[in-house]
Amino acid sequence: MKIGIISDIHIDKSYKETDLVEDRLIEVVNDKALNILIIAGDISNDYELSLMTLDRIEIETECTCLFVPGNHDLWNKHHPDIIHTQWIYEKIYAHKSCLCDKPYELGNDYVIIGDTGWYDFSFGNNQYAYEDYLVGYYKERQWQDKKYINWNVSDVEKCKEIYGRLTKQIDRYKDKKIILVTHMILHPYFLVPLPNETWNYFNAFLGTANYKPLLKSPVQYVIMGHVHYRKNLEENNIKYLCRCLNYRKQWSEDNAKKQIEETLAVLEIETN
Ligand SMILES: [Mn+2]
Structure with a gap:
């Protein structure tokens, strides 16, 4: 079974009429005859466009x-009338391609488990206080989630809530090999390297150190995005991929097309 892995395709930010990212991605998926494509978040800035893109990929390829x-x-951003992020999350959740709380079994051996994850400032520098991170502002740069995300709970609570859901699903499948997918970063290797004055502050918004108890068997692969790097790591029998x-x-x-070919990782997995 061939599983393609990519994230942060941002089709709207990368829009160019003569070279659409979604067209080229469909070509690459077909060229490589992938059985499954996993996108670890950030298809676009508009959930309706993101869901339409998932539908298009499924219609125009053979892959799930x-x-x-x-x-x-x-x-x-494109739906200012929708005040609560939870409402958008639930719209996305209802889509059949969304992994949240819907483990996807691959034969008898593997299962793919995923959710957004979130940040709780545990990857921040402790020279900043919790209150500094609530502002999300440093040197004229505003963390845009402060404008366009409104969970009904704090970021710290949202991060914990998603941890709880992932833990339950992983426990349920402890006899399988697990491919864990989050948008947010779960390992400090993938943070923006320091010294870097801006990211010394903004690394706090890239993910969480507090999902560490999940980073062991039966989890075998951890797939992430968000940080706009393309890096892999193998540590303690777990393969981490950020594509x-x-x-x-x-x-x-x-x-x-060239960028997609360079970015996409392909896992070949034996299932029975
Ligand atoms: Mn992101």
């Missing part, structure tokens, strides 16, 4: 597309 919402998919396509303006070359 699975996904977890990223913070951008959850934004209300962010990123914004077009961040690409080394303005060619969507």
Whole structure:
């Protein structure tokens, strides 16, 4: 079984009429004859566009597309009348491709478990206080979730709530091999390297150190996004993959197909 892995395709931010990211992604999925495509969040800034894109991929390829919402998919930027992020989360959750609370079994051995994850500032520098992180502002840069995300609870509580749901699902499948998918970063290796004055503050918004108890058997793969790096790590028998396509303006070359081919990881897994 061939599983393609990518995240942060940001089709709206990378929009170019003659070179659509979604068209090129469909071509690559078909070229590689993938059975499954996992997108670890941030398809677009508009959940309706994100869900339509998932439908298109499924219609125009032979593969099953699975996904977890990223913070951008959850934004209300294009739906200012939707006040509560939970409402958008539930719209996304209802889509058949969404992994949240819907473990996806691969034969008898593997199961894919996923959710957005969240941040709780545990990856922040402790020179800043909790109150500093509530502001989400540093040197004229505003963390955009402060404008477009409104959970009915604090970020710390949201992070814990999602941890609880993931833990329950992993416990239920402890005899299987688990592919864990989150949008947020769960391992400090994937943070923006320091020294970096801006990210010394904003790394706090990239994920959480507090999901560490999940990073052991039966979890075998951890798939993440969000940070706009393309990095892999193998540690204690777990393979970590962060395969962010990123914004077009961040690409080394303005060619969507080449960038997708460079970014996409393919896992070949034996199932029975
Ligand atoms: Mn993100």
